[in-house]
Amino acid sequence: GAVVSQHPSWVICKSGTSVKIECRSLDFQATTMFWYRQFPKQSLMLMATSNEGSKATYEQGVEKDKFLINHASLTLSTLTVTSAHPEDSSFYICSAPLPETGLLSSYEQYFGPGTRLTVT
Amino acid sequence: GNSVTQMEGPVTLSEEAFLTINCTYTATGYPSLFWYVQYPGEGLQLLLKATKADDKGSNKGFEATYRKETTSFHLEKGSVQVSDSAVYFCALGKASYDKVIFGPGTSLSVIP
Numbered sequence: 501g502a503v504v505s506q507h508p509s510w511v512i513c514k515s516g517t518s519v520k521i522e523c524r525s526l527d528f529q530a531t532t533m534f535w536y537r538q539f540p541k542q543s544l545m546l547m548a549t550s551n552e553g554s555k556a557t558y559e560q561g562v563e564k565d566k567f568l569i570n571h572a573s574l575t576l577s578t579l580t581v582t583s584a585h586p587e588d589s590s591f592y593i594c595s596a597p598l599p600e601t602g603l604l605s606s607y608e609q610y611f612g613p614g615t616r617l618t619v620t
Numbered sequence: 621g622n623s624v625t626q627m628e629g630p631v632t633l634s635e636e637a638f639l640t641i642n643c644t645y646t647a648t649g650y651p652s653l654f655w656y657v658q659y660p661g662e663g664l665q666l667l668l669k670a671t672k673a674d675d676k677g678s679n680k681g682f683e684a685t686y687r688k689e690t691t692s693f694h695l696e697k698g699s700v701q702v703s704d705s706a707v708y709f710c711a712l713g714k715a716s717y718d719k720v721i722f723g724p725g726t727s728l729s730v731i732p
Contacts, residue, residue: 608652614663
């Protein structure tokens with residue numbers, strides 16, 4: 501079945517460097533993808549909505565210049581954490597809506613396996 | 621606005637005990653409701669879903685019924701196992717191509 505992949509699954513970077521996380525939809529096209537962040541023992545918080553061919557929409561309080569999102573194709577969205585700092589260490593998860601239409605839509609999304617970022 | 625509330629736990633049960641995790645939601649219209657499970661160190665897995673009132677979602681012995689009159693979607697399992705230890709998230713979806721709204725999560729530990 502359709503799945504969403506993320507790469508890398510974990511990454512360690514030094515403070516001040518940038519790191520890119522990829523989110524890919526496999527076997528289906530995703531004009532919209534979502535990026536969530538999860539801190540330890542907390543729920544998922546939406547960071548931004550990634551739109552193919554247009555600018556991402558960021559949630560209030562999320563710095564767009566720090567978390568750069570590029571939806572380069574119908575199957576790929578990337579999140580780049582620029583000038584990373586230890587407080588950016590978190591679990592980042594992307595999702596893409598099921599390619600459903602019409603009255604039978606369940607509004608379900610496929611979630612990627614997540615990327616654990618540690619900034620030292 | 622739209623929101624999901626669930627008992628936060630942590631919940632600790634003995635193996636074979638009955639499980640209930642309460643979830644209530646606030647939303648206009650007709651959302652779909654979901655339960656996701658997250659095992660330690662892993663991503664989210666869809667456990668079950670319901671798309672309209674009175675629907676019952678079920679999977680792996682877990683069940684939840686979409687109750688519009690009480691705006692609830694409580695998760696139940698008759699006999700939990702150690703392998704059920706995880707964090708459970710109640711969530712809702714309002715529209716295609718829109719974000720999923722998550723509850724705070726409930727940590728479940730099942731002890732032998």
